[in-house]
Amino acid sequence: MSENTTNINKEEEQLSLDDGRRVKVLSPGMMVFKRFIRNKLAIVGICTLFFMFAFSFLGGIISPYRQDQVFYKVDKANKEYAGAAVNTEYRFTSATDKPLSTMTRATFNSKVKNAAASEVTFQADGITYLASKVDDNFYVLTVGEEVGSVTVLGKIADVKPAAGVELSKAVTDAAVQAINKNQTSFEAEDCVFTLTKGAAKSYVLHRMSPVGLASMLNFAAYDAQNNDLVASFEFRKECETAMHKGESEFEVDGTVYTLEIEDETNADVLLNGDYVANVSNVIVNSVNVGVFLPIEYKAAAAEAIADKQTSFEYVNADGVTEKHTIQMRGNTYIISTEQETYLIDMYSPPSAKHWLGTDDHGMDVLTRLMYGGRISLLVGFVVMLLENLIGIVIGGISGYFGGWVDTLLMRFVDLFNSIPYYPMMIIAGAIMDSFEVDPYVRLYMMMAIMGIMGWTGVARVVRGQILSLREQDFMVATEATGIAVSRRIFRHLVPNVMPLLIVQATMGLGSIILAEATLSFLGLGIKYPLASWGSIINSSSNIYVMTNCWYLWIPAGLLIVLTVLGFNFVGDGLRDAFDPKMKR
């Protein structure tokens, strides 16, 4: 505008001091906004709500964890590691390549075991065996072979070899001597011979040769290449014989082995200072499938058991000393040790990894709070919208049409108001529990039920407001000026009901969030793996958690309190701002 016209305008219209044109024109909406932002409490409220929304909706994106992610920790736990038992069964070693027959073993076990005599003969498979007791743990099985006969004539004994057998002079002499001494067995040429009385004045001469060993001791080679040696008949026989005699050396195939004897059932065999084999009557096995226990460990365990110790130390392959404890359980021993295991990281206190610790499921509390905030706010808004939708429609119809429609709908509202809320929710929760409803479906169901149960208040407010507005002159004026009904409702009625509804809805949001938290706390609302602030508090419903894990329930409670306060502050602010009596 040019200066000239401005001057003319100035001359035409003299502005007085109180001229309306000096006051800036504001629409009612702007006025409300201006009044609202001058309310400090409302600003605090809106900031709180902004924070809550950012926390819930952005936080879930930023958080590196999922809401249902379970965290584990590596921890030492005393777990069973091996089992041990003292061997009470005889193990058989055959002198030949052919193992002893099952019949032989069974007959031995039934006849010889627990027999008092030091020499027992038994027959199996048509062969006569002689079991010679070295000690309780060790028998040598021998089989006699007829090598000749001895005929005694007065003082003279004549030895006649059997067909095809040659007997040396030493043998025959020894036989004669034995007969003279009235012995039934003798030794010659490293063999045992027996004399069995046959027909009158005659004896049958048997040469006894060992065919097997029956022992309760268990041989284990330290080095796998010695397995054959350790399993061999000669080695075992010499070793056990030496053990029995308490000798510190024995010889097999010209090699002299050193014997370190712990006691009669436990020994180590060394060759040139190297451990070759361990002998023990204790059998040690791993309790874990597929775990191989080294012989050193077995030896250490057997030794400790033999010594009746309750614990022993073992240096493992990595050079780390492990402490193992032994527990006797019946005839067996349980060996347990501290082992590294994955445990669910429950109730861990706040740390750099979990800022607010973890809960009873080992989930990150902060992340759960973020996702829980989504649910809580979502429930609040959806239920509020649902309540308002139903409430506005029913209240609006009731108020606008009045008459019998109003009466009918208001009695309907009374009916709804007389349904007890919490028993209803408890029943609904129990029904959904028994049908094992999916957590998400459950969430929707809960929102629907809360909305359906909560609209009556809104309907009453809307009805009352519309009833009073309908009688206002400006509504009569719209009729008098012939404005269409839809425009009357949406341009004149609704904008005048809106402020009240906005205030109501804002205030209502807080109470809906509280109701949801209460239901979830009671276990009727949101279910695992979904989280809501109420269900997070629910997880700390025992006294131990309550007193020791503040980080589980205080943050969730604080968020609920702040959100509800925020909504109430904003609601108060809006109410004041909408109130036309509030001056600028």
Added chain:
Amino acid sequence: MSEMNENVLEVRHLCKYFPIKAGLFSRVVGHVHAVEDVSFTLKRGTTMGLVGESGCGKTTVGKTLLNLTPKTSGEVVFNGNIHLDQLSSRELRAFRPKIQIIFQDPYSSLSPRLPVGEIIGEAVREHHLVPDNELDDYVTRIMKACGLHEYQKDRYPHEFSGGQRQRICIARAIALNPDFIVCDEPVSALDVSIQAQIINLLEDLQKEFNLTYLFISHDLSVVQHISDTVGVMYLGNMVEFAGKEEIFANPLHPYTQALFSAIPVPDPTAKMNRIILEGTIPSPANPPSGCKFHTRCRNCKAVCSQKAPRTMDMGNGHTVACHIYDPESGYEQEAD
């Protein structure tokens, strides 16, 4: 069409009863006789004043005329042939602009959430009275005619004083180019200086747009100033109807006489000859028998409580409903 007929409005035997409901099932136990047997005619370009005590049915007459509350019986004819109750709702809406109303309370008669320009122009646009591109100029012109400024168009009602709001209400009515406006006590909520402005505005607009007013008021000075004809109502009945000069010079009905005697005279030396009415107005739900005014009338005789008076034409357009002026009523023969 409207130019052809001189009578904008003819009202014949208009009745409006409001049912009184009581009890559990809202049984109708009686009726409030708000308007009973009211008849009058209104010529184009004139103003009829309607006066009476509070609660005598003046406002109900106004609203019933416009079919804002449906009438119980009787006839209301606009422009000689239009009966509102016989129109379809679409036709009724289309005819609405021709008949407007200005309310008593300028505070509740404007929607608080619409700007003034929208309030005035809304119905104009709804009825396509002017092309859409001229609407803004049209609203400006109407506002200027009603003493409002163009810059106030975007303002909201709460920013205006009572007098300005009443101007907005008038502008809203005028903008629809009506034939007939019911002014329902348009100045009673305003202070005296503003009253004068509004009355003058109404008169100016009447000249400019050839408007017809039904001016409802309990303020006799205002009615005396603005009206061409005056109707006096008592308890739903029109007791007297005449031209302004005639009725103020020669009030016939005892009630009218009592009413007019209360007009203050701006002369401290003049002797006031006031007629004091005793008692209060009876309940319209249970009106007295015979002449409704007989309970308070100083000229009451036995006949007054026995039968309702006929409306007598006293000549010169002056009608009155009183047994005194009815030779056949037997009032004259009765002893005092």
